[in-house]
Amino acid sequence: MEYISTRNNKKTFTFEDVFLKGLAPDGGLFIPKSLNKITKDKLKSFRNLSYQDLAQKIIFPFINNFMSESELSEIIKKSYSVFDRDNVVNLTNRNNALEIDILELFHGPTLAFKDIAMQLIGNFYEYNLKKKNKKINIIVATSGDTGAAAIDSIKGKKNMNIFVLHPYNKISIVQRKIMTTTKEKNVFNIAIKGNFDDCQNLVKSMFSDQDFSNSINMSGVNSINWARIIAQTVYYFYGYFQSEYAKGKLYEDPVNFSIPTGNFGDAYAGYLAKKMGLPINKLIIATNNNDILHRAISNGDYEVNKVFQTLSPSMDIQVASNFERLIYDINDFSDNETKKVMNEIKKTGKYKIPKDKIAKIKKNFLSASLNEEEMKKIMIKLSTAPGGEGIIVDPHTAIGLGAIIKVISENKDSEVNKFNTISLATAHPAKFPEAMKYVQGEVGFPEKLEHVMKEKENFNIMDNNIEVIKNYILKKI
Numbered sequence: 279m280e281y282i283s284t285r286n287n288k289k290t291f292t293f294e295d296v297f298l299k300g301l302a303p304d305g306g307l308f309i310p311k312s313l314n315k316i317t318k319d320k321l322k323s324f325r326n327l328s329y330q331d332l333a334q335k336i337i338f339p340f341i342n343n344f345m346s347e348s349e350l351s352e353i354i355k356k357s358y359s360v361f362d363r364d365n366v367v368n369l370t371n372r373n374n375a376l377e378i379d380i381l382e383l384f385h386g387p388t389l390a391f392k393d394i395a396m397q398l399i400g401n402f403y404e405y406n407l408k409k410k411n412k413k414i415n416i417i418v419a420t421s422g423d424t425g426a427a428a429i430d431s432i433k434g435k436k437n438m439n440i441f442v443l444h445p446y447n448k449i450s451i452v453q454r455k456i457m458t459t460t461k462e463k464n465v466f467n468i469a470i471k472g473n474f475d476d477c478q479n480l481v482k483s484m485f486s487d488q489d490f491s492n493s494i495n496m497s498g499v500n501s502i503n504w505a506r507i508i509a510q511t512v513y514y515f516y517g518y519f520q521s522e523y524a525k526g527k528l529y530e531d532p533v534n535f536s537i538p539t540g541n542f543g544d545a546y547a548g549y550l551a552k553k554m555g556l557p558i559n560k561l562i563i564a565t566n567n568n569d570i571l572h573r574a575i576s577n578g579d580y581e582v583n584k585v586f587q588t589l590s591p592s593m594d595i596q597v598a599s600n601f602e603r604l605i606y607d608i609n610d611f612s613d614n615e616t617k618k619v620m621n622e623i624k625k626t627g628k629y630k631i632p633k634d635k636i637a638k639i640k641k642n643f644l645s646a647s648l649n650e651e652e653m654k655k656i657m658i659k660l661s662t663a664p665g666g667e668g669i670i671v672d673p674h675t676a677i678g679l680g681a682i683i684k685v686i687s688e689n690k691d692s693e694v695n696k697f698n699t700i701s702l703a704t705a706h707p708a709k710f711p712e713a714m715k716y717v718q719g720e721v722g723f724p725e726k727l728e729h730v731m732k733e734k735e736n737f738n739i740m741d742n743n744i745e746v747i748k749n750y751i752l753k754k755i
């Protein structure tokens with residue numbers, strides 16, 4: 279498979295380029311030049327595979343000669359051996375007060391779905407750097423969960439340092455402690471006086487400063503990294519096969535997915551699964567008060583507002599980096615048009631999506647936004663279900679569930695109602711103790727992470743100033 283950039287579709291790249299660079303040299307995002315569709319027969323043959331074997335089948339065509347299929351298989355097995363579930367994820371099959379299928383993606387080492395891609399990526403780096411005898415410095419911005427997952431997958435590995443920028447006092451305390459209690463010497467935590475978009479902008483500026491990024495051999499694991507997208511595609515397939523309510527009509531009826539969304543990485547992975555041939559009807563984009571994607575999808579207003587701080591901090595994002603990949607598709611796969619739109623967004627902070635292009639988006643996506651009160655209502659309803667069957671979900675997951683209810687009531691006549699919907703549970707509730715006072719019952723804190731609550735934290739608080747951050751990084755490497 280060859281890759282191109284959304285801003286220049288003539289020049290091609292290998293998976294290795296795409297993986298190590300993250301962002302294309304022209305500032306665009308990497309996408310495959312063409313996709314091989316998975317046939318219905320092949321899909322059927324995937325049905326009874328373990329998660330790991332399914333991952334191998336889905337990921338291998340994307341990475342071609344980066345490694346052999348048996349090496350990939352080994353790496354997948356090793357990556358997912360640190361999860362609490364043999365099959366990595368868990369589908370609850372409507373066992374809750376809302377009677378919605380919930381696909382739990384948080385059984386990895388840092389309790390959020392980010393682990394699923396990140397564990398694999400850490401091992402991809404290790405494999406590649408050893409082969410090439412190279413050293414890299416990974417710099418990543420986090421809204422709370424990416425940083426922890428990246429640190430866990432990279433800590434203690436040879437030939438790599440990792441620098442994580444998080445917005446100071448704007449992530450949950452548990453999220454912060456999981457990152458900052460790491461003892462390994464190749465991990466550096468920086469708290470930026472600003473919001474997540476500021477952190478993301480700092481990382482983007484360091485990447486585009488070629489002198490700096492080349493001099494430190496900089497690499498990125500942010501949600502635009504293509505390896506993350508393909509790793510996340512796997513659980514859409516797995517969830518589809520596991521849903522009992524789809525099973526009767528497997529391969530006939532499609533399913534919907536609801537996705538708590540920030541940077542549009544997870545949602546894009548679902549869209550990719552659909553493009554590859556998984557029978558998906560609609561992808562429901564669920565946002566909190568930071569609703570730029572809901573405004574874009576429902577009426578074409580992609581306009582950057584100020585960031586609101588919410589109880590679902592991992593979605594407190596205005597600039598959804600992966601959206602450029604969708605912009606490319608709705609602009610008829612034109613690199614020139616995409617470049618124009620992206621320049622316009624950079625200059626004016628907005629993109630008014632034309633009607634015909636909104637229609638294209640709506641073929642695949644619906645959206646809803648939940649405010650804090652609506653989110654809490656969902657958490658309360660689930661936790662207080664009669665008969666002692668209450669379950670506790672985290673605020674991000676609650677937003678995904680609430681979005682389904684909104685979309686269904688707002689689209690009564692649409693076919694979204696005809697099909698089963700699977701809601702992604704993106705984090706373990708124990709990660710968000712600030713939100714747990716609204717629910718009934720106790721959330722057990724997973725034993726594997728009890729230690730982080732007691733240990734000493736180690737991080738630097740810094741101004742939102744690119745030169746200060748660069749100097750710090752240069753001193754540490």
Ligand SMILES: *Cc1c(COP(=O)(O)O)cnc(C)c1O
Nearest residue numbers: 423540541542543544592704705
């Ligand atoms: C990162 C994250 C999201 C948003 O995912 P994107 O890929 O950025 O859209 C949602 N929920 C949780 C818990 C997260 O950590």
